[in-house]
Amino acid sequence: MTKRRRAAIVFAMIGTQRIEGYAIVSDDGMIADSGGAMPASIRNDADQKFLQTSLDRAAVVVHGRHSSEGGPRAAARKRVILTHRVAAIAPDPSQPNAMLWNPAGATFERALATLGATGGTIAIIGGTEVFGLFLPRYDAFHLTRAPVAIPGGRPVFPPTVPPATPEQILAAHGLRPGPRRDIDAAAGITLTTWDR
Numbered sequence: 179m180t181k182r183r184r185a186a187i188v189f190a191m192i193g194t195q196r197i198e199g200y201a202i203v204s205d206d207g208m209i210a211d212s213g214g215a216m217p218a219s220i221r222n223d224a225d226q227k228f229l230q231t232s233l234d235r236a237a238v239v240v241h242g243r244h245s246s247e248g249g250p251r252a253a254a255r256k257r258v259i260l261t262h263r264v265a266a267i268a269p270d271p272s273q274p275n276a277m278l279w280n281p282a283g284a285t286f287e288r289a290l291a292t293l294g295a296t297g298g299t300i301a302i303i304g305g306t307e308v309f310g311l312f313l314p315r316y317d318a319f320h321l322t323r324a325p326v327a328i329p330g331g332r333p334v335f336p337p338t339v340p341p342a343t344p345e346q347i348l349a350a351h352g353l354r355p356g357p358r359r360d361i362d363a364a365a366g367i368t369l370t371t372w373d374r
């Protein structure tokens with residue numbers, strides 16, 4: 179099955195819900211180190227505040243099994259967690275507000291319906307494969323840039339041939355950049371929202 183066909187099936191009947199991505203990315207396009215940990219050098223309070231405030235407004239948070247936004251309000255948020263550990267969709271036994279979802283077995287729309295999520299913004303928060311899966315569907319992507327390098331790290335989007343920056347990948351998927359904002363000028367942290 180082609181990637182385009184798979185995306186069409188996964189996102190069948192998603193309706194009018196808005197899909198927005200959030201990532202803080204190093205100069206060399208990474209979200210985590212080679213071991214899958216997020217180094218302190220890429221964490222930033224202004225970015226965290228922006229993320230947590232945005233997630234408070236979101237109807238659902240979506241991420242892979244190794245990612246989560248954390249923080250005091252995380253347990254209250256509805257979430258969809260991607261994993262191969264279930265065939266399609268199943269409640270997460272460790273989190274009452276969470277649904278485990280395998281895109282190979284069920285559409286995203288079904289996962290949302292099972293969670294009782296019928297409208298509002300869906301926040302995609304990573305990691306690499308999850309950010310890549312939603313590239314055809316983002317209404318907006320909030321790309322924070324941190325002036326650090328993470329050599330050999332995990333990229334924000336799955337690698338392309340030839341190699342492309344996160345900005346080039348977003349543009350190739352039909353998104354356009356808004357103004358770049360200095361959200362922590364002293365630390366050199368910028369935030370650009372890309373809209374479709």
Ligand SMILES: NC(=O)c1ccc[n+]([C@@H]2O[C@H](COP(=O)([O-])OP(=O)(O)OC[C@H]3O[C@@H](n4cnc5c(N)ncnc54)[C@H](OP(=O)(O)O)[C@@H]3O)[C@@H](O)[C@H]2O)c1
Nearest residue numbers: 201202209210214215216242243244245261262304305306
């Ligand atoms: N800088 C940032 O903005 C940012 C954002 C997100 C994450 N991170 C960091 O990145 C690191 C983890 O990222 P990651 O990419 O390794 O992990 P991840 O996406 O959180 O988790 C990967 C796991 O998710 C599941 N998964 C992903 N895609 C799937 C698919 N298409 N179908 C079924 N299951 C799927 C698989 O779980 P199973 O093994 O259960 O099948 C896979 O092992 C963490 O350190 C996290 O904090 C940073």
